[in-house]
Amino acid sequence: METWQKPETIILWITIVALFVIVLLTVIIFLIRAIFKKIIKAKEKEAAAQLDYQKNLLETTIKTQEIERHRIAADIHDGLIGKLTALKMQQEITNNDQKTIEALHESITIARRISHDLSPPLVEFTKLPELIKELLDPWEQHLQISTIFDIRAEVNDREEFKVQVTRLIQEIITNTIKHAEATYLHLHLKQTENYMALRIIDNGKGYDVAKNSKGLGTKNIETRVQFLKGTHKVKSTVGKGTTNLFLFTNT
Structure with missing residues (x-):
């Protein structure tokens, strides 16, 4: 009987092949897991970057809104209310039209409320x-x-x-x-x-x-x-x- 035909030799080769297959499968599984981990980390990094971008965009949007509200409120307070007040004082001095004076007073009150709502003093x-x-x-x-x-x-x-x-x-x-x-x-x-x-x-x-x-x-x-x-x-x-x-x- 040839040496390679002996049961001991056959079992040895079977064992070697089995170990080789096991090692190969282990390496393949390890590589697949490593690739998946790399993909997951990349996705997580991308999601985190997107979340940071959304947060920054949200913060910028809110702050821009407040800056614009403050600007409009200042324009109303310093411009419109000032002119309405001056006009009301002029009417009180030169004119006795109470309805006009009351309308101006109401307009000033509304403008002041809008200004305060836009930017609380x-x-x-x-x-x-x-x-x-x-x-x-x-x-x-x-x-x-x-x-x-x-x-x-x-x-x-x-x-x-x-x-x-x-x-x-x-x-x-x-x-x-x-x-x-x-x-x-x-x-x-x-x-x-x-x-x-x-x-x-x-x-x-x-x-x-x-x-x-x-x-x-x-x-x-x-x-x-x-x-x-x-x-x-x-x-x-x-x-x-x-x-x-x-x-x-x-x-």
């Missing part, structure tokens, strides 16, 4: 509850408004944060007036060392959240919430009003 020196009270005051002509301010710690008091929160409230109230046909609005603000929560409830006609979540107002709200790294939930039932919940953690 002295926002850096004003606490958030006071800013909200000033914001809500003109709307009390259209809505019955109640408020609760549960301030356990003065946190998130940065100018940027306060401005964006007031923008959120403005957007909610505008939507309430335009679409909800509400007569009552309740605002509850709670600040602690760990978080700030804001709840806004109206008694309007409500809506189906799943079918009506793509409007411009909703997108504006979500954009600002994302900018502030917060969360926002809406609860609404047709005929039973709407509740907006916001939560911002203190980091």
Whole structure:
């Protein structure tokens, strides 16, 4: 019997071949896993870069909006209101037309309110509850408004944060007036060392959240919430009003 025909030799070769196949398969599996890991890391890096780009774009958009709002507010305050005030004073001195004077006074009041809404004055020196009270005051002509301010710690008091929160409230109230046909609005603000929560409830006609979540107002709200790294939930039932919940953690 030839040496290669011996059972021991055959078993040895089978063992060598099996080990070779195992090693080859192991190498192939290792290479495939390495390739997949490389692909996953590249995808993760691409996703992170895209996320950073979106965050930077969002931040730039919000800041650009605020700069433009401030510019328009300054133009209204320094230009329009100044001229209307001068005209009103002239009418008071030279003319006794009370209706014209009252119309000018009303125009000045409206222009001042628009200017304040665009850019709240002295926002850096004003606490958030006071800013909200000033914001809500003109709307009390259209809505019955109640408020609760549960301030356990003065946190998130940065100018940027306060401005964006007031923008959120403005957007909610505008939507309430335009679409909800509400007569009552309740605002509850709670600040602690760990978080700030804001709840806004109206008694309007409500809506189906799943079918009506793509409007411009909703997108504006979500954009600002994302900018502030917060969360926002809406609860609404047709005929039973709407509740907006916001939560911002203190980091």
